[in-house]
Amino acid sequence: MDPRAPVGTRSVTVAVDAMGGDHAPDEVVRGVAMLSLEAPHIQTLLVGDGEKIGALLAKERHDPERIAVHHAPEAVAMWEKPADALAQHPGASILVAAQLVADGAADALVSAGNTGASVLACARTWKRIPGVGRAALASVYPTEIRRGEKDDPFSLILDVGATLDVTAEDLVTFAIMGSAYAARVSKNPRPRVALLSNGAEAGKGPPEIVEAHKLLKEATELNFVGNVEGVDIPRGSADVVICSGFVGNVVIKMLEGVSETIVRLGHYASKEKILWRAGLALLSGGISRLKEVTDWEQYGGAPVLGFDRLFIKAHGRSRARAITNAAKVAAKAVQAGLTDDIEKALASFASRRAA
């Protein structure tokens, strides 16, 4: 990337793990092919089995001027244990891709593969931003209330699985990183940050939550609005919701499950009674719009925050459209200078606390 180019116009190179995900490499390569036709400012570095990638690209409409292929002879399967997998497959596509980003061959990484192995590959090859104890996996989810200059229907929740046990300090770091992401990527200049707990009162929740609440109250860099409960998440009472990886993972999977169940209930209803089917047909326009908003494929992937490089973790079940969108999100975050912003925000917080 040319650092002299003005923000927003820079060409970005995104490394994509071609072998990661339930539908890899076919859907990943298809997604990258689509991206090459849709986004002239994004160069892709496809990492994986060169022969397979070449054969797949030959069947797709694509622009090869925007795609480079880096051969990686091995891959990590979705079921493998992260540490063992990386030890057994030193030439794994995710590890090679992370190393290429570390070497500056690409600006960001996208993978739909094994989450643990992906985060571990990043941790082994990249540096953590000064002040970050643990990385966080963030995820967006649709809410009732919209926000920011783009009327964004999505809130951010982090961590959703990178760090299971957290300290109060970790939660504060997550808040700073999430706030920077919302400000830069969602164009929400002063996002409302909240702590997920079992009550709105400051004293509610386990000790690390109570302590984090106290620290966040003092963090004047943030627009901290206090604690929120589970019910507030889909309402959109906060733009950034902070929690431990364990809690966040349960929350996000539950939101996904509810969305899928509603769709299934709709299918059931349409088969059960002709009158219900007619009602659903009348509502079809609205349902389609709702589905569009709740469709995770539309918002690409979840950013892993805390490293000096950016990693977008796409859903394991990602198909081509989700991969394309994940790469777009990665490019947007790089163009917005997200990691620099996080670093500055953390430095400012640390110096204020020290003073």
Place this chain on the structure above:
Amino acid sequence: MARDEKDRRKDKERRNPVAPGGPSLLAAQPTPAVVPAPRHVYRWDLDKTYLKTEFDTFKQLLRSALEGAEAKQSVPGASALLRELRAGGGARICFISGSPRQMRRVLTKKLKLDGVEFDEFILKPNLRNMLTGRFRAMREQVGYKLPALLAGRAGLPPETRETCFGDDAEADGFIYSLYGDIIAGRVKRRLLEEILERAGTYDDDAQRAVTLAEALPTGEAVQRIFIHLDRRSPTSRFDRYGARLVPVFNYFQAAMVMFEDGQLSAPAVVRVALEMVDRYGYTIDALRNSLQDLLRRGRLRRATARTLADELTPEKVPQLGALPSARELLISFATRVRQLGDVPSMAIALDQPIDYLAALEADLPRKGKKRTDIAPPIT
């Protein structure tokens, strides 16, 4: 008849080499004895091959028909490649286009503006087709291009080799391959007649094509066919046409293949690349990726890429006449070429005989039937 009148007629014939009833009178004539026979003929389609033309909608078609020569855009690297081919000596440049004859003035002016010299310029008699009720001929390409190509070949010595350039919007891959195989004697009369019939060619055009084909001496004249992937069609669509046909995404790729074929020198390839960088904003990454794409598809040998990189050393680059900023860029490009990872090439069987009837079904639009394998235009 006054001498002036004779000169005027001659001049008119030279400017309008396509006579009524036949696709190319001039091309059908033996080359005058005073002009040495060309060593190599380069046949170019115009729209979407040389020119960046959009005519997928009526509005675009109208704009394309009305715009002046200055407004027309050429495909990056095309004019540089044509200039290099001409500069090589012994080259005959022939354009054959589906554009109407009425556009001759503006199109030739555009080529002149780009510094492209040519020997033959064949345009489609669309007005005559319309006035004589030959509406199918206005759209149909095989019945127009194939006889025109064969007529153009008629006056050439058998040893003259050819390279054809087309695009993925029409049936250029099919027509050029068929043309090459007719000269090579691989397409017999009966098959040719069936192909022409299935393609919807008018009887007189079909008869002329068959007559011309039978009169040609047999030989492997068509060495290479380049299909410019204007619509970014999947390259696998062209596998059926064998190794002779190379689908290219840009003219740097074509120049690289011609470098390997011994048709272009390394400095000529560099000049094509430099035009793409200077005039069309191509980056080193785009050129490197284009090169890697050819290697991946097994259309270029790794040694060829290395040979080009070896020409681009700080000692040799100044001799290419590049400006200082371009020198830096070329050396940087050579470094990237040397760093290209060892990506495996696709193993493709490309030397099977072409099944023209199957290719016809897939590649040519027919009444009431959509092309099965053609990509929509890029929006």
